[in-house]
Amino acid sequence: MSLNDTEHNAPRYLSTKQAARYVGLSPCTLNRMRVTGEGPRYAKAGRRVVYDRADLDAWIEERKRSFTGETGA
Numbered sequence: 001m002s003l004n005d006t007e008h009n010a011p012r013y014l015s016t017k018q019a020a021r022y023v024g025l026s027p028c029t030l031n032r033m034r035v036t037g038e039g040p041r042y043a044k045a046g047r048r049v050v051y052d053r054a055d056l057d058a059w060i061e062e063r064k065r066s067f068t069g070e071t072g073a
Helices: 003-009 016-023 027-036 053-062
Strands: 043-045 048-052
Touching (some): 016 048, 016 053, 048 053
């Protein structure tokens, strides 16, 4: 199985626990960031919170910096 096969079969929407692992945060931190508006975009599926992988990737891209003193745009 190639990497592309793995990515193709991966679920598009992730639970909070899965999304936290994907971006390298704890689920508690991701929950707090969602409440304060600092976190990535999410959707509600009934009572369940889900994250789209594309939104997680975009959120990480928006936070890339070249040096520690650089601020976001």
